[in-house]
Amino acid sequence: MRSRRVAAAAVIAVSTLALAACGGGSSGGSSSSGGGSDVGGVHNVSDVTGGTIRYANSGDWDSLDPADTYYSYSWNFARLYSRALVMFKSAPGKDGATLVPDLAESLGKPSDDAKTWTYTLRQGVKFEDGTPVTSKDVKYAVERSLDKTTFPNGPTYFNDFLDLQGYTSPYADSDPNKLGLKAIDTPDDRTIVFHLKQPFSGFDYFAQMPSTAPVPVAKDTGSKYKEHVVSTGPYMFDTNDLGKSFTMKRNPNWDQATDPNRKPLPDRIEVALNVNSDDIDNRLQSGDLDVAIEGTGVGPAAQGKVLADQTLKANTDSAISARLWYTSINSDVAPLDNIHCRKAVEYAADKTGYQRAYGGATGGEIATNLLPPVIPGAEKFDTYPTPGNAGDAAKAKDELAQCGQPNGFTTGISYRAERPKEKATAEALQQSLAKVGINLEVKPYPLGDYAKLYAGKPDFAKANSLGLNVFGWAADWPDGYGFLAQMVDSRAIRASGGNTNFGVKDPEVDAMLDKALVTTDTTAREKIWVDIDKKVMDDAYILPGIWSKGLLYRPPNLTNVFITDGYQMFDYLALGTTRK
Amino acid sequence: MAIYIVRRLVAAVILLLIVTAAVFAIFFLVPRLAGATPEDLASRYVGKTADAEQIHVIAVKLGFTDPIWVQYGRFLKGLVAGADYSTGPTTVHCPAPCFGYSFLTQNPVLPDLLDRLPVTLSLAAGAALIWVVAGVATGVVSALRPGSIFDRAAMGVALAGVSLPIFFTGLLSLAVFSYALGITAPGGSYTPIEDNPFLWAYDLLLPWITLAFLYAAGYARLTRAGMLDTMGEDFIRTARAKGLPERTVVVKHGLRSALTPILTIFGLDLGLLLGGAILTESTYSLPGIGKYSVDAVVNNDLPKVLGVVMVGSIFIILANLVVDLCYAIVDPRVRYS
Amino acid sequence: MTTDVTPPAFLDVRDLRVHFPTDDGVVKAVDGLSFTLERGKRLGIVGESGSGKSVTSLSIMGLHKARAAKISGEIWLGGQELVSAGSEQVRKLRGRTMAMIFQDPLSAMHPYYSVGQQIVEAYRLHHDVSKRDARTRAVQLLDRVGIPQAASRFDDYPHHFSGGMRQRAMIAMALSCNPELLIADEPTTALDVTVQAQILDLIRDLQAEFNSAVIIITHDLGVVAELADDILVMYGGRAIETGSAASVFETPQHPYTWGLLGSLPRWDRERSDRLMPIPGSPPSLINVPAGCAFHPRCAYDELTDGLATTVRPELRAVGTNGHRVACHLSDERRRQIFDDEIRPKL
Numbered sequence A: 001m002r003s004r005r006v007a008a009a010a011v012i013a014v015s016t017l018a019l020a021a022c023g024g025g026s027s028g029g030s031s032s033s034g035g036g037s038d039v040g041g042v043h044n045v046s047d048v049t050g051g052t053i054r055y056a057n058s059g060d061w062d063s064l065d066p067a068d069t070y071y072s073y074s075w076n077f078a079r080l081y082s083r084a085l086v087m088f089k090s091a092p093g094k095d096g097a098t099l100v101p102d103l104a105e106s107l108g109k110p111s112d113d114a115k116t117w118t119y120t121l122r123q124g125v126k127f128e129d130g131t132p133v134t135s136k137d138v139k140y141a142v143e144r145s146l147d148k149t150t151f152p153n154g155p156t157y158f159n160d161f162l163d164l165q166g167y168t169s170p171y172a173d174s175d176p177n178k179l180g181l182k183a184i185d186t187p188d189d190r191t192i193v194f195h196l197k198q199p200f201s202g203f204d205y206f207a208q209m210p211s212t213a214p215v216p217v218a219k220d221t222g223s224k225y226k227e228h229v230v231s232t233g234p235y236m237f238d239t240n241d242l243g244k245s246f247t248m249k250r251n252p253n254w255d256q257a258t259d260p261n262r263k264p265l266p267d268r269i270e271v272a273l274n275v276n277s278d279d280i281d282n283r284l285q286s287g288d289l290d291v292a293i294e295g296t297g298v299g300p301a302a303q304g305k306v307l308a309d310q311t312l313k314a315n316t317d318s319a320i321s322a323r324l325w326y327t328s329i330n331s332d333v334a335p336l337d338n339i340h341c342r343k344a345v346e347y348a349a350d351k352t353g354y355q356r357a358y359g360g361a362t363g364g365e366i367a368t369n370l371l372p373p374v375i376p377g378a379e380k381f382d383t384y385p386t387p388g389n390a391g392d393a394a395k396a397k398d399e400l401a402q403c404g405q406p407n408g409f410t411t412g413i414s415y416r417a418e419r420p421k422e423k424a425t426a427e428a429l430q431q432s433l434a435k436v437g438i439n440l441e442v443k444p445y446p447l448g449d450y451a452k453l454y455a456g457k458p459d460f461a462k463a464n465s466l467g468l469n470v471f472g473w474a475a476d477w478p479d480g481y482g483f484l485a486q487m488v489d490s491r492a493i494r495a496s497g498g499n500t501n502f503g504v505k506d507p508e509v510d511a512m513l514d515k516a517l518v519t520t521d522t523t524a525r526e527k528i529w530v531d532i533d534k535k536v537m538d539d540a541y542i543l544p545g546i547w548s549k550g551l552l553y554r555p556p557n558l559t560n561v562f563i564t565d566g567y568q569m570f571d572y573l574a575l576g577t578t579r580k
Numbered sequence B: 001m002a003i004y005i006v007r008r009l010v011a012a013v014i015l016l017l018i019v020t021a022a023v024f025a026i027f028f029l030v031p032r033l034a035g036a037t038p039e040d041l042a043s044r045y046v047g048k049t050a051d052a053e054q055i056h057v058i059a060v061k062l063g064f065t066d067p068i069w070v071q072y073g074r075f076l077k078g079l080v081a082g083a084d085y086s087t088g089p090t091t092v093h094c095p096a097p098c099f100g101y102s103f104l105t106q107n108p109v110l111p112d113l114l115d116r117l118p119v120t121l122s123l124a125a126g127a128a129l130i131w132v133v134a135g136v137a138t139g140v141v142s143a144l145r146p147g148s149i150f151d152r153a154a155m156g157v158a159l160a161g162v163s164l165p166i167f168f169t170g171l172l173s174l175a176v177f178s179y180a181l182g183i184t185a186p187g188g189s190y191t192p193i194e195d196n197p198f199l200w201a202y203d204l205l206l207p208w209i210t211l212a213f214l215y216a217a218g219y220a221r222l223t224r225a226g227m228l229d230t231m232g233e234d235f236i237r238t239a240r241a242k243g244l245p246e247r248t249v250v251v252k253h254g255l256r257s258a259l260t261p262i263l264t265i266f267g268l269d270l271g272l273l274l275g276g277a278i279l280t281e282s283t284y285s286l287p288g289i290g291k292y293s294v295d296a297v298v299n300n301d302l303p304k305v306l307g308v309v310m311v312g313s314i315f316i317i318l319a320n321l322v323v324d325l326c327y328a329i330v331d332p333r334v335r336y337s
Numbered sequence C: 001m002t003t004d005v006t007p008p009a010f011l012d013v014r015d016l017r018v019h020f021p022t023d024d025g026v027v028k029a030v031d032g033l034s035f036t037l038e039r040g041k042r043l044g045i046v047g048e049s050g051s052g053k054s055v056t057s058l059s060i061m062g063l064h065k066a067r068a069a070k071i072s073g074e075i076w077l078g079g080q081e082l083v084s085a086g087s088e089q090v091r092k093l094r095g096r097t098m099a100m101i102f103q104d105p106l107s108a109m110h111p112y113y114s115v116g117q118q119i120v121e122a123y124r125l126h127h128d129v130s131k132r133d134a135r136t137r138a139v140q141l142l143d144r145v146g147i148p149q150a151a152s153r154f155d156d157y158p159h160h161f162s163g164g165m166r167q168r169a170m171i172a173m174a175l176s177c178n179p180e181l182l183i184a185d186e187p188t189t190a191l192d193v194t195v196q197a198q199i200l201d202l203i204r205d206l207q208a209e210f211n212s213a214v215i216i217i218t219h220d221l222g223v224v225a226e227l228a229d230d231i232l233v234m235y236g237g238r239a240i241e242t243g244s245a246a247s248v249f250e251t252p253q254h255p256y257t258w259g260l261l262g263s264l265p266r267w268d269r270e271r272s273d274r275l276m277p278i279p280g281s282p283p284s285l286i287n288v289p290a291g292c293a294f295h296p297r298c299a300y301d302e303l304t305d306g307l308a309t310t311v312r313p314e315l316r317a318v319g320t321n322g323h324r325v326a327c328h329l330s331d332e333r334r335r336q337i338f339d340d341e342i343r344p345k346l
């Protein structure tokens, strides 16, 4: 907690907190470089406009279409060319995880039961062709995002929460304006009202998804729309060579007067796709590239080099992400149906081994509970403290005795075969648990079908005695719901498989989740997430491993560089460059 | 000869049918045996929060709910007659031969492949040229002076060539030549030959050399062994006895026969070059078939995999056919009927 | 080493030594060989396999690898010394002034070029003529060596030809430039007996026609019996007997030659009446036996007062007809042995 004290002493408290949260002071460098100064967690502060920022992606987008994308970096980046109703603030650290109105004038206004949410659009916002944006364009955008046959990649929150009444797609809509969805009203061109079938207190998080960015019906080409998304943001697509690269230029119809959130600095943006990840790391260091867009940090090959070189290291930031690497403890598999046997696992596990499996302190911070520290309201606690996090055999044996298995037991541990880190995790656990007589049989399964056919399919896991399942989970957005819903809601467990909850089954947890959904008071709601976290830990359904960290490299020419808790990577909206 | 070619082509079509059917079977049967439902397969291509109903809709759209042979039949039909696909608001026609639509990117596969083919062909052709010329030249010089310093150095380098992986030599040469020295193009550079042939060659130089290095080494060793054998042949003595200059003896009489087995290997290598191209394209971030196929396999995108398999098979079949025909031309003792 | 001051013969080999340094030691394949051959004459070089015949012929042709073979001595051809000449100079003589026919015509012809092409190549190398003229010449030659329908066989490849035909073609190729010296190294060894005679006839006819000097190399005395004017018998890289064919066949002098004659197939005699073939195997060329190289296999070595095992016998004249032999046996004793033991069985 040393960094907390530093934070307290700082003048700009909020921003420094962010620094502490992202661990910039501990394992990464944070000194100034490139001539600019560092203020409140922002490196190289500058107003200089112009130049080109060059991004590279080691893979490809799921889609550039705002209705069809589900990567955090993509949502971060989408703010450059699309304006959703709400957005994560372009600010460092914790501030970056707060929501601010974007296309809307203010955050959503809920009804008392949190089932109806109303937004009013700002005046004067236009598409790239100069057409004014209306609430109907937003409604149409959400409607089309419901069509999962055309847009299979995007999130399904609107499908799940809107009162669809059988509506499937604007492409199958008999309404001549394709606005037949009853769940959304547009009483006038600036007002949009969402009707939910169940209360949802965190609807603003839905409203920040790119799928609320307006789409002009006349320009919608369905699955081909990604070839040219019509921009409402400060940048519009210039060229787009799918699967290879695209470029963006300034959008002449974007008006700063309508947009308090953005200060677009570069004149152009270039994005190369499917670039070798090691080459990306090399090029970042050689100055041939500005940003590795996925924001997961430099690869293992470059990491050693960067950390060993003081100048390079000074240009790095260590970003802790809203991702937990953990091992689920499956209560379907005896004797883990007994809580004491589960607790024995919690005590016996050597988490330093877990951390080593992920590359030590650079790879992540040892987790003692579920919610990653970047999630607003998250609290750090340790239900099963052990000396140096290295496991406590005495306590574990004590629990084993209470479980009626004083000599230990044998069970399986599964992991994704293609992931060496998960393999190392399974082996580390195998070692530390063996010390108390818990023998683990290591069982790798293919990554692609891990959740669908193996560990995430309850009867398979049970039949194959998969008592422990190595896994990981990241929040869709930094918020308790975004992180926990898929992980601990027992009602989300499907017998057919494809689950992401591998075994948390506690009616009390489910009830708390429901309560949170109707709690519109943010502080009260955040408290519930922590309670859920504690309850799950008390039940010992999950053995937390580490909160993941990435070592981000920032070339000296980049300006206004900071890590936002909203996406746990550099904020792409803020970046500028001194390179002309 | 014409009959021979026709027969080979017919065999090629049958081979393609078998290969694609096998890919189909692997793709569907293996997960089926592991207990996967059509929905399980479909869930690979949807976002992570989709529910059962949404996944089912996708399963139907992608045709996974139909029996495998129906799906295979549809694939064949698309090849012969084309197919229609929905983009949401409209339906587009994918003309024959339609290789299908990617499950993931919802793009027709064939244009993607055709778009990427020139990159791979450029890479392959340039690399092949370099490795054959460099490998054979090195092998010949080594063979003419076995045990010399050149021979030992060349064979040492050749050993390194066959044993060093592309992603190592590739990244190393990028770091040294492109980033440190700045004399070659950075990763990801590619200019179509029709835009600017010089830039095309400049951009591809390093990938060519990297890929060629891998093969040149083998060819050098092969040529050296072949030349050592051949230069001991009686007909070489005859050629010398005629009074031919040594260069003519080596090239016209020696190399000509030493090259014949190399030609066979070359045919096989050309066909299998896709494998080397995959690594090279990945290392140098070139948008070719190799990179495309990696993505296809990683993402379980069957139509893409099928497309790549077809292109790869056609490549192999053509390369072998051409080599067989060349073989007949080069070695008069071989004649096809 | 003293240089002979007499003007050299057309082909004049003087004290030729060809040594191959190998890992096991120096192979003295030819070790002090001298002989002469005049234009229009036919010399038969005879000896067991490994006696240095081919090495000798390749030395004349300049076909040894400079690095593998250490050659000393002199080889005069038409007044030009070849051992000390530059390799380019010798190359220009090859094919034109001297040509060679090899043992196995299948392996000696390039499998990828047609027979005609290979002849044309040799011809055009030394003659500045058009392809068409060269072709005409090649067809004439093929016709002359007895290839039926020569014009249509021109484009055939060696594997289309029978063994005899191939050797005929090889001869055509060798004769294409009218060489002054033709070396035929075991030209018939790989052929059927019936074909052998035809090829030998052909060589004799052509020799007469072209008036070349010819060296016929063989391990089989029978081959040269009718063909050669002179005979040179080689053993262990040296000449051990030389003389006119008539003289050598009539009165062979060297015990080794007797053995060679004994290995000739004779159908008219009982086995017991025939000369014994030579026992044992050819000498090591790395550690050549001291004294007479033949003594370990010789039945008469004890009749030389120990000289055979200590002193190397040099060629010396027997009689006056130029017949020479390298053996320590005195002439009388040799005559006696020959008369008593050898002649009756010849």
Ligand SMILES: Nc1ncnc2c1ncn2[C@@H]1O[C@H](COP(=O)(O)OP(=O)(O)O)[C@@H](O)[C@H]1O
Pocket (backbone or CB within 6 Å): C020, C022, C027, C028, C029, C047, C048, C049, C050, C051, C052, C053, C054, C055, C056, C068, C285
């Ligand atoms: N290049 C060479 N290196 C080493 N030894 C050789 C070489 N060429 C020939 N010899 C040896 O020289 C000896 C004479 O060979 P050769 O002249 O071919 O015999 P032949 O009389 O049967 O033609 C043989 O023992 C052979 O092994």
Ligand code: SF4
Pocket (backbone or CB within 6 Å): C254, C255, C256, C292, C293, C294, C295, C296, C298, C299, C300, C301, C304, C308, C313, C326, C327, C328, C329
């Ligand atoms: S010298 Fe002696 S050993 Fe040699 S051949 Fe004459 S008799 Fe025989």
Ligand SMILES: [Mg+2]
Pocket (backbone or CB within 6 Å): C053, C054, C055, C185, C186
């Ligand atoms: Mg020989």
